[in-house]
Amino acid sequence: MTTDRTPPKLRPATLALDGGLVPDPVTGAIAPGISMSVNNVFTPGAAGFSAEGADLTEQPYLYARWTNPTVRELERRVAALEGAEDALATATGVAAVAATFLTLLKAGDHLIVSDVCYAGAYELATRILPDLGIAVTPVNLSDLNAVQAAIRPETRLIHAESPCNPILRLTDLAGLSAIARAAGVLLSVDSTLATPVITRPLELGADLVIHSLTKFMNGHGDALGGVVCGARALIGRIRARAGVYLGASLSAHNAWAILRGIDTLFPRLRQSSETALILARHLEAHPAVTRVTYPGLESHPQHALARRQMALSGGMVAFQTADPEAMARRMADRFGVIHYAFSLGHQRSICVLIGTDEIQGSTYRMTGAALQEYRRWAGDGVFRLSVGLEDPEDLIEDLNRALQG
Ligand SMILES: Cc1ncc(COP(=O)(O)O)c(C=O)c1O
Incomplete structure (x- = not known):
């Protein structure tokens, strides 16, 4: 198992292999193992038990719904590829979208969602969120004037895709980020169809990048998974709420399969x-x-x-x-x-x-x-x-x- 040691100068194609660097310190194994344990022993008093406020990501790994060493390894790998401080892995891509929406939006807030995006994300936004008192406006995000016009004082988040599923329309992420930033609105980008090989939304000014790991990231059609990446404080908020209470944690086995898929991304x-x-x-x-x-x-x-x-x-x-x-x-x-x-x-x-x-x-x-x-x-x-x-x-x-x- 590796530790926080991402060397700063490696290029993305090497980072996809986690640098290929450190063998397991106990066995010398080069390929990552799977840590299947649901719970790990810890020293009483060493970690907070309350989800709110506690750093759930580092050892001891109290309970695998909060975090698990293999899942954490995947989170570090994807964060490095996206140039993010941190990442939260989830059971599916939809869970990563849900974790983001349910953490960042509350009753009275307003969400702008791409009028064409993955059907599950769109339906979650337009059918479920309004029942929770969240206003939602679908907007063609390739039209930046339309985005500007749709922003309200209570707008908290813009959710984009590029290319968008299924019509492969693109969103100008730098242009959209500039508008979001000027308005004090967060921007999440579902980059599933692009992957960090093709586009790195955080470098273009987005606050969060989301993937269905089920797709190109794993690339083998044999594991569901999702991830949301961004600044440590933002990911910490998402983890402490949705990462714990949504209950959509990624299994260690799927994290391992996806890590292997990312090796050849x-x-x-x-x-x-x-x-x-x-x-x-x-x-x-x-x-x-x-x-x-x-x-x-x-x-x-x-x-x-x-x-x-x-x-x-x-x-x-x-x-x-x-x-x-x-x-x-x-x-x-x-x-x-x-x-x-x-x-x-x-x-x-x-x-x-x-x-x-x-x-x-x-x-x-x-x-x-x-x-x-x-x-x-x-x-x-x-x-x-x-x-x-x-x-x-x-x-x-x-x-x-x-x-x-
Ligand atoms: C762009 C995009 N985002 C999210 C998802 C949802 O991913 P999952 O099936 O892993 O929940 C999909 C699935 O097709 C997708 O295409």
Whole structure:
């Protein structure tokens, strides 16, 4: 087990391996072990028992719902990658969003949420928070004037995504941070689709960065997890409230699996970004495809922002075809390599239709100009393709099989 020893000068790709530095002092093991114990012995009087005010993160590890050595190792690794002082790991990505909202917002406060973001986060914000007396305004965060206009004296938090799931619209995080800062409002950024390989929101002025670790960070589709990173004091507040009372603690086993996934985060993201660009170009030239949205294509409406804000173009491609529902059935029938399934960011390619009527009915419920703007990006629906590590030629052949009438 390692201790607080992050050397200051290592580059992010090395930090993803935790520097590869210190073997276990007892056994000499290089690979991290798992500390499965729910509780650890301690010296009476050495630690506070009350969650409020006590530092729950350091030894003794009293009880694993508060903190556990393997989970702590993951928190340190992700914090180092995001350039954050601290991080709180949670059982899922949604739990990290919930932990953030339920700590930073109380009755009478106002939240601005991206009008397009992960459905679970959006539904939590727009369905659950108002019942707690929290006002919520969905805003197209790619329109900074709209953000400015939506801020109220009681606004406490702006919650953004970039690229946003599922349409891959980008948010100008530096521009948004400047507005939030000037208004004294905190900014949380769900960076699940980007990962710290591609964008580091804290460096662009955000206060908190959130990940579903279930996706690219773990990258193997075999563990759920989430994390929120930021300044020590802010993460301490989130840990002391939601980290303890939400009860959505990450298991040591999943923390270990995700640590192993993060070891290969950089090469995986480089490979899937490279393949995604090949597929995006192929799809753009395919007669059955009516539109492709990919930050790495010159045709992306925010390509200039992508070049500024994204170190790589990422592993997600959105595309449209005529009669998307028939196409979805053909994909499910004909794919031999890609999986027709939900989720994203795994080593195996996954594709799914996010139908516009369906997601509008279940989640966003937009009307008027907002709905028109959504349709301008998504038409009747986007195929959300999460590009894995397979040979690009096999993926192209698979897509062609489905796309031919
Ligand atoms: C951008 C984004 N944030 C959060 C989540 C939620 O993650 P989890 O399923 O780990 O709760 C997802 C899941 O798809 C996501 O795409």
